[in-house]
Every structure is written in structure tokens, then in C-alpha cells.
Amino acid sequence: MSVLPPGSRVLITGGTGSFGQTMVRRLxxxxxxxxxxxxxxxxxxxxxxxxxxxxxxxYHVGDVRNADSVLRASRGVDHVFHAAALKQVPSCEFFPLExxxxxIVGSANVIDAAEQCGVRSVVLLSTDKAxxxxxxxxxxxxxxxxxxxxxxxxxPRGATTVSCxxxxxxxxxxxxxxxxxxxxxxAGRAPTVTDPGMTRFLMSLHESVELVEHAFRHARPGDxxxxxxxxxxxxxxxxxxxxxxxxxxxxxxxxxxxxxxxxETLASREELLQADDFGDFLxxxxxxxxxxxxxxxxxxxxxxxxxEDFNSANAPRLGVPEIVELLKTLPEVRAELxxxxxxxSC
Numbered sequence: 001m002s003v004l005p006p007g008s009r010v011l012i013t014g015g016t017g018s019f020g021q022t023m024v025r026r027l028x029x030x031x032x033x034x035x036x037x038x039x040x041x042x043x044x045x046x047x048x049x050x051x052x053x054x055x056x057x058x059y060h061v062g063d064v065r066n067a068d069s070v071l072r073a074s075r076g077v078d079h080v081f082h083a084a085a086l087k088q089v090p091s092c093e094f095f096p097l098e099x100x101x102x103x104i105v106g107s108a109n110v111i112d113a114a115e116q117c118g119v120r121s122v123v124l125l126s127t128d129k130a131x132x133x134x135x136x137x138x139x140x141x142x143x144x145x146x147x148x149x150x151x152x153x154x155x156p157r158g159a160t161t162v163s164c165x166x167x168x169x170x171x172x173x174x175x176x177x178x179x180x181x182x183x184x185x186x187a188g189r190a191p192t193v194t195d196p197g198m199t200r201f202l203m204s205l206h207e208s209v210e211l212v213e214h215a216f217r218h219a220r221p222g223d224x225x226x227x228x229x230x231x232x233x234x235x236x237x238x239x240x241x242x243x244x245x246x247x248x249x250x251x252x253x254x255x256x257x258x259x260x261x262x263x264e265t266l267a268s269r270e271e272l273l274q275a276d277d278f279g280d281f282l283x284x285x286x287x288x289x290x291x292x293x294x295x296x297x298x299x300x301x302x303x304x305x306x307x308e309d310f311n312s313a314n315a316p317r318l319g320v321p322e323i324v325e326l327l328k329t330l331p332e333v334r335a336e337l338x339x340x341x342x343x344x345s346c
Contacts, residue, residue: 003030003213003216003217004027004030004032004078004079004216006031006032006033007032007033008032008033008078008079009032009033009034009035009036009076009077009078009079010027010032010034010035010036010077010078010079010080010081011035011036011038011073011074011077011079011080011081011119012024012036012037012038012080012081012083013038013039013064013070013073013080013081013082013083013084013106013110014038014039014064014082014083014084015035015036015037015038015039015048015083016037016039016041016044016045016047016048017039017083017173017174018170018172018173018174018205019083019125019170019173019205019208020037020039020083021048022205022206022208022209023081023083023209023212024037024048024052024057025052026209026213028052028056028057032056033056034056034057034058035056035057035058036057036058036059036060036073036077037057037058037059037060038060038062038064038069038070038073038084039060039061039062039084040061040062040063042061045061060072063106064082064084064102064106064107064109064110065101065102065105065106065109066109067109067112067113070106070109070110070113071109071113071116073113074110074113074114074117074119075117076117077114077117077119078120078121079119079120079121079123079216080110080114080119080121080122080123081122081123081125081212082107082110082122082125083125084102084106085102085103085106085125085141086098086099086102086103086140087127087137087175088137088175089129089135089136089137089138089257089258089259089260090257090258090259092135092136092140092259093135093136093137093258093259094258096136096139096140099136099137099140100136100140103137103140103143103144104140104143104144104147107124107144107147107148108147110122110124111124111147111148111151111160111162114160114162115151115155115159115160118159118160119160120159120160120161121160121161121162121163121219122148122160122161122162122163123163123164123165123215123216123219124144124145124148124162124163124164125164125165125212126141126144126145126165126166126224127141127166127167127168128166128167128201128264128265128266129141129261129264130142130144130145130166131166131264131265131266131267131268131271131309132265132268134259134261135258135259135260135261136259144164145164145166145224148163148222148224149222149286149287152221152222152286152288153222153286153288153290155221156221156288158221161219161220161221162221163215163219163220163221163222163223163224163225164215164223164225165208165211165212165214165215165224165225165226165227166224166225166226166266166267167201167203167208167211167226167227167229167266168200168201168202168203168229168231168264168266168312169200169201169202169203170203170204170205171202171203171204171205171326171327171330172205172330172332172333173205177200177234177237178237178241178327178330179332180192181237181238181241181242182241182245182333182336185241185242185245186245186336189252190250190251190252191238191241191242191251191252192251192252192254193234193235193238193251193252193254194234194253194254194255194256194257194260195234195253195255195256195262196233196234196235196236196251196253197233197234197235197262198233198234198235198256198260198262198263199231199232199233199234199262199263199264199312199313199317200231200232200234200237200264200312201229201230201264201266201312201315202229202230202231202232202237202318202323203227203229204329204330207227207229208227210227211225211226211227214227214278214281218278218283220285220286221286222285222288223283223284223285223286224271224284225281225282225283225284226266226267226275226281226282226283226310227280227281227282228280228281228282228310228315229266229315230315230316230317231312231313231315231317231318232317232318232319232323233317235251236318236319236320236323237323238251239251239320240320240324240327241327243324244324244327244328244333244337245337245340263312263313264311264312265309265310265311265312266310266311266312266315267282267284267309267310268309269305269306269307269308269309271284272305272306272309272310273305273306282310
């Protein structure tokens with residue numbers, strides 16, 4: 001059953017990226033009437049047009065930094081998924097103003113355009129780096145989440161529902177560690193690892209799309225949705241890739257890059273106090289109070305809440321054998337293995 005009603009029109013900003021392309025295919029399979037792609041890169045749009053060959057996909061060249069281009073792409077749209085962002089942590093550290101213009105101002109443009117055009121639902125893509133942020137990328141994504149919440153407080157009965165989804169590393173997304181490790185191993189090089197003990201959450205593109213669909217289905221204004229995910233150390237992830245390609249698990253330790261944390265957090269203990277648990281998903285609801293705090297004085301004793309955050313250090317930990325089996329489920333990894341051993345493609 002489709003999450004979106006038949007005949008829906010959907011806009012995806014940054015739709016030529018790994019996530020956007022997966023989302024587009026999913027929406028087309030579910031029978032939507034139109035998917036609009038708003039992005040800056042006309043070459044990637046052209047490549048996507050030729051691969052998909054579906055006239056339900058419409059391509060808009062534009063930048064979320066430009067309010068007019070976002071407004072034009074949003075007219076007549078029912079739902080918006082906002083994936084356009086500057087995502088590379090070191091790049092954002094060197095160019096924080098650019099990160100601000102895309103991740104904060106661009107997100108504000110998307111929300112404003114959606115409200116002006118009567119869009120029903122907007123889902124913004126956030127990251128675990130927005131929790132206790134220490135880098136420019138995380139700081140800008142944290143403020144993007146605050147924009148969604150401020151809109152909900154300012155327009156509690158508005159026609160447009162704005163919510164966020166938050167997750168960690170998406171396996172085999174463009175620019176992520178797994179395709180880099182595979183490229184290095186195939187070239188006869190040792191995988192470059194910043195810190196073998198560093199931990200990160202693992203989620204497939206399929207699971208990340210399911211999180212967005214969950215948000216479209218259940219979101220209330222200002223909600224943040226989180227998908228629970230296992231984690232692993234970066235050293236074990238690199239070792240699992242070496243195992244898959246039958247090479248010695250020798251790592252090239254290069255040291256922590258600008259702005260990186262040893263562990264990431266998907267939900268803070270403060271958020272967990274209020275969160276609704278849906279099994280595979282968490283919903284962090286909006287704090288809808290206004291500035292008249294005296295009206296909200298609590299009486300009696302407050303119960304004890306969680307004492308820990310939900311982070312990649314205390315999440316269920318995958319070892320090398322489990323990571324190997326997980327990597328084998330990824331179509332991109334299976335394709336790489338099939339190139340190495342054609343029998344595997346049969």
C-alpha cells in the first residue's frame with residue numbers, strides 16, 4: 001500500500017544524490033503522478049533522466065539557496081522531501097558560511113515555499129551529527145531542525161506539516177566509507193581509517209527511505225523521527241570489507257579529520273524523556289510550550305528518565321562476521337563481488 005495517496009505530486013530537493021535516486025524509484029513504484037527533482041547539477045539530472053526514462057519525473061535546475069527557484073518547483077506539489085545539503089564534515093569545517101547558506105537558509109526557503117504553495121507535508125533530512133554538534137555540518141543541521149520546530153510553534157493550525165527524520169551513516173551512499181574502502185581494496189591498497197575505535201551507526205538506503213515514509217505517514221508538526229540502528233567500529237567495518245574481498249585486514253591509520261567525533265548520538269537523554277517508541281522508530285515530539293513558563297510549573301516528584309543517550313557507543317554492536325553478512329545484502333556490494341567472481345552473479 002502506498003504511503004502517499006494516488007495522484008500525489010512530490011518534490012525532492014537534492015534528488016540526484018544516492019538517497020534521492022532511491023526515493024524516486026520507490027515513489028515511481030508506488031504509483032505517484034509526478035516526482036520533481038530540484039538540484040544544481042544538470043549533468044547528474046541528465047544522467048538520471050536517461051537511466052530512469054520515466055516521464056513522470058520532472059527536472060528543475062535550481063538551488064535551495066535561491067528562494068525563487070524553490071518556489072517555482074513547489075507550485076502544485078503535495079509533499080516535499082528536502083535532501084539537498086552540504087554533508088561532508090571536513091568541507092563544512094573549511095567553509096562554514098557555505099554550509100549555513102545551504103543547510104539553514106536553504107531549508108528555510110523550502111519551508112517558506114511549501115507554506116506559500118499549500119504543500120501538505122514537508123520532511124527534512126537531518127543527521128546524528130545534529131545532536132551535541134561539534135562541527136559546522138552538525139550545527140547547521142541542528143538549526144535546520146529548530147526551523148522545523150519554530151514553524152510548528154508559529155503555525156500550529158497551518159495547512160503544511162513540517163517534520164524531520166534523523167539518522168546516521170547510510171551504507172554505500174555517495175562519499176561514504178564503504179565505497180571508498182572497496183575502491184582502495186580493489187586497487188591493492190590498505191583501507192584508510194581515521195580511528196579504528198571510532199563508532200558509527202549503519203543503515204541501508206532502503207531503511208532510510210522507510211524512515212521517510214514513516215514520517216510522511218505519522219508526522220505531526222515539529223516531530224523528529226529516528227530509526228533505531230546498530231553500530232560498529234570503523235576498524236571492524238574496514239576489516240569486513242577486506243574479508244569480503246579476501247585480502248589481509250591491514251589498515252592505514254590516518255588520524256581523525258576536522259570536526260569528527262569518536263561516537264555519534266541519534267537521540268539525547270533529554271529527547272528520550274519525551275520520545276514515543278514505535279519499535280523500530282522513535283518520535284521526538286515538539287515542545288509546544290510558549291514563553292509563559294510559569295504556566296507549566298510541575299507539581300509533585302518527576303520520575304527518573306533515561307540516564308544515557310542513544311549513541312553509537314551503546315547501541316547494539318556488530319562484529320566483523322555480522323558486518324560481512326550485512327554488506328552482502330547491499331546490491332552495490334553484490335555487484336562489486338560479482339565483477340570479481342562472475343559465479344556470484346548467477
